[in-house]
Amino acid sequence: MDGDWATLHELLLPAMSAGGGRPGKAAEAALREAIRSRHLTADTRLPSSRDLAGQLGLARGTVTAMYEQLVAEGYLLSKRGSGTRVARLDQGDTPAAAPPPADEHWSYNLRPGLPALAAFPRAEWLAAEREALADTPDSALGYPDPAGQPVLRAELAAYLGRVRALPTTAGELVITSGAAEALSLLAKDLCTRGLLRIAVENPSHRGQADLLLRQGLQPVGVPVDEHGIVVSALSTSDCQAVVVSSAHQFPLGVALHPDRRRELLAWARQTGGLVIEDDYDAEHRYDRPALGALRALAPDRVAYIGSVSKVLAPALRIGWLIPPAKLRARIVENKHLHDLGCAPLPQSALARLIRSGGYDRHLRRTRRLYRQRRDALLEALATQLPRWRPIGIAAGLHVVIRLPAGTDDLALQAELATRGINAPALSLYTHSPGRAPFPGLVLGYAALPPERLRAAVAQMAAVG
Incomplete structure (x- = not known):
């Protein structure tokens, strides 16, 4: 056995011993990784399936299947008369490592x-996902309801009524891929109706303004003071829609004063305008009670946006939108055309987490x-x-x-x-x-x- 074959032998045997009763699969994974990491270099000739099977104590058919799989994936080359060799991979024989997240270089x-990502309730989420998968019938694995899983919409409706004093129903909610998609769907609807200017709080999240700009809207900054958005300035802005974080303004942290809340809703009624309520962190209150949602006061004028990003983790990409009733059909149609609906299994898992009390x-x-x-x-x-x-x-x-x-x-x-x-x-x-x-x-x-x-x-x- 030459040096490369000895290396192969040394790489595969320990992996097989740790393979948990599946030595063939463990050997396949170890061989794949040896090629990716260049422990086996390009053009290295491998033993015949018969020889390797004898060395590893595997059935010849198992080794043949392993070779065939890695040939199919592009890691090996097999030609009649010249045996099996390690393929030459792109980018210097090994796939490029994924770049580290941008946040990692900060001390x-x-x-x-x-949120505290390390605090994510992994065990409870995993249990909820397992239950969701076990309870999901085969028929539910097709294309989902673009408005979202009815079970999640029902749980969220009850939750929002209890926690945010927001009366709503499952039939009013639309499940989205985070709050960003909810805002995108509303922006698309505004553009379709020819409303091209939208007011945003100044200061506020730059990412939101960039999203609106990409959707074809022109963000117009309206000042915020110690009482929240200055509605008198909004009234002179020539905008017919506004995005507000009324319960806890981002980033200044002020709550919209009751007088301003009344002024804002009066502006919406008088102008036919739309208030987009970004309730991004409603659950995190320490020294004061949470304010009720604006939508509860004017459901025909306020579109409500929320998500699990600040409670659980942004990576789940689960948000929700409650648009005014007259907009909902168009919103659901655009959601369907955009992505055919959000993945149903995570929705079902979240519904179970809420119902079981795990979310609370x-x-x-x-x-x-x-x-x-x-x-x-x-x-x-x-x-x-x-x-x-x-x-x-x-x-x-x-x-x-x-x-x-x-x-x-x-x-x-x-x-x-x-x-x-x-x-x-x-x-x-x-x-x-x-x-x-x-x-x-x-x-x-x-x-x-x-x-x-x-x-x-x-x-x-x-x-x-």
Whole structure:
């Protein structure tokens, strides 16, 4: 046996021993990985199926099937009369490694918008998925209802009525691929009706504005003050739709004042306008009760958007939309044409998680966790950076830091980045007219444990 064959023997035998009763499959996986990692180089000639079967103690048919599978996948070449050889793969004989996520290079990533991903209830979610799969009949594995699984819509309707004081029914809900698709569907409908300007809070999420722009709408910034969006400015904006985060404005954290809520809904009724309510983090409240949803006051004028991204994880891509009744048929038709509906099995799993109480248990756990992390951040700031004033601290997964007057928040963001700290400047969240109400930083705290938050503030204090 030559050197390469000895290497093959050494690679496959340990994998087979650990193969859990499936030595043939384990050998196939080990051979595939040996080729991918270049432990076996291109053009290496492999033993005949008879020889390798004898060396490994496998049936010859098992080795033949293994070779045939890897030939089909492009890892091996087999020609009559010249045996089986390792194929020459593209990109230097090995597939390129996937680039690491952009967030990984930060020592302290304080980007807002992420929950504690390590707290995801894996065991409960896995149990819910298994139950969903076991209970799903064969007939339900075809193309799904584009409006979403009826069982999930029913559970969400009950949940929203209980948690958000939002009366709704399964027949009003549309399940979407996260909140982003819900907003895209509404934007498409607005464009179809010839409404090309849409108001957004200033400051607010730049990603939302970019999404609206890509859909053909022109975002118009409307200022936000300590009472929420300034409705008098909205009234002069020549817009017939507006996106608001009324329960907890992003990023400033203010709640829309009751007088402003009434003014906003009066604007919608008088102009025939549409209010798009982005209820992105309604469940995370610490020092004040949650405000009820705007839609409950004017269901014919308000489209409501929510998702599990801030409660469970963005990767699930499960959101929901409750449009005004007159828009729903068009929204569902556009959803059908867009992707034929969201995957039904994760929807069924979420329905079971809500019904079993697992969703509420997870919320109770993470509320305690986030309160501890918020408090650790605030205590560290008060001790080490007393001139930095946190605002919007009563709810959510982030705080805004009001910096001393005259501070260039973009320059500070850049300086912090040199120390491995991702701390976005408030100026990045502004729209037309492009000016932040004050210099600030927008700091997410949910994804970092208390000791990491304290260490991040210590590093900030060295700069600030």
